[in-house]
Amino acid sequence: GDSVTQMEGPVTLSEEAFLTINCTYTATGYPSLFWYVQYPGEGLQLLLKATKADDKGSNKGFEATYRKETTSFHLEKGSVQVSDSAVYFCALKETSGSRLTFGEGTQLTVNP
Amino acid sequence: GAVVSQHPSRVICKSGTSVKIECRSLDFQATTMFWYRQFPKQSLMLMATSNEGSKATYEQGVEKDKFLINHASLTLSTLTVTSAHPEDSSFYICSASYRGRETQYFGPGTRLLVL
Numbered sequence: 708g709d710s711v712t713q714m715e716g717p718v719t720l721s722e723e724a725f726l727t728i729n730c731t732y733t734a735t736g737y738p739s740l741f742w743y744v745q746y747p748g749e750g751l752q753l754l755l756k757a758t759k760a761d762d763k764g765s766n767k768g769f770e771a772t773y774r775k776e777t778t779s780f781h782l783e784k785g786s787v788q789v790s791d792s793a794v795y796f797c798a799l800k801e802t803s804g805s806r807l808t809f810g811e812g813t814q815l816t817v818n819p
Numbered sequence: 820g821a822v823v824s825q826h827p828s829r830v831i832c833k834s835g836t837s838v839k840i841e842c843r844s845l846d847f848q849a850t851t852m853f854w855y856r857q858f859p860k861q862s863l864m865l866m867a868t869s870n871e872g873s874k875a876t877y878e879q880g881v882e883k884d885k886f887l888i889n890h891a892s893l894t895l896s897t898l899t900v901t902s903a904h905p906e907d908s909s910f911y912i913c914s915a916s917y918r919g920r921e922t923q924y925f926g927p928g929t930r931l932l933v934l
Contacts, residue, residue, distance in 0.1 A: 739921055741922075743925070749927050749928070750823075750825075750912050750925040750926050750927040750928045751863075751912065751914075751925040752925065753922055753923075753924070753925075756922065758921075796862065796863070800921055805851050805853075805868065805916055805921070805923075806865065806868065807853075807865070807914075807923060809862045809863050810862060811861065811862045812860075812861070812862050814860070
């Protein structure tokens with residue numbers, strides 16, 4: 708079955724540091740890939756997505772590129788802010804159907 | 820756009836009682852709604868998928884008689900936890916999508932505490 712594996716957290720960075728959160732996936736078809744963010748006490752918000760190989764999703768300074776050859780969708784940001792502190796979830800959705808499969812989530816804390 | 824609300828945001832109930840959680844799409848017609856459960860510091864576990872006007876499809880291991888899901892309209896789905904027990908305490912999150920779009924829009928979640 709489909710699965711998503713994220714790098715283990717928690718991740719603690721200083722403000723303006725470079726962020727990478729690794730995400731790899733296993734899927735039978737050609738899934739769409741997503742990053743969701745969950746701020747403390749809130750539900751998930753879509754951060755970015757990519758629907759086919761080599762697509763790059765970007766939003767709020769975050770980027771992730773759909774790499775079919777390495778089955779990866781790593782999240783990056785060049786300079787994190789304290790307000791980026793949250794839990795980040797990588798997810799995939801197969802072409803057919805509407806079901807999302809989530810990774811375990813990675814807690815990010817950014818210190819001033 | 821694409822806002823999903825949940826009510827209540829937090830509920831405390833006694834063991835053995837039933838609790839209803841509402842999920843509403845405020846500015847779009849949600850042809851499909853999803854219910855997830857999230858344990859502390861863990862990922863989301865899909866409980867069931869519901870399409871408007873039809874019965875929900877439950878994931879393996881989820882008791883459909885305990886977690887009743889109704890999707891009576893294109894803007895409202897409800898999850899009723901029947902005869903709640905302390906082990907049902909969790910964060911319940913709904914999401915919604917509409918025909919032709921693959922993105923799911925998530926509600927803010929409902930924290931249930933069963934005493």
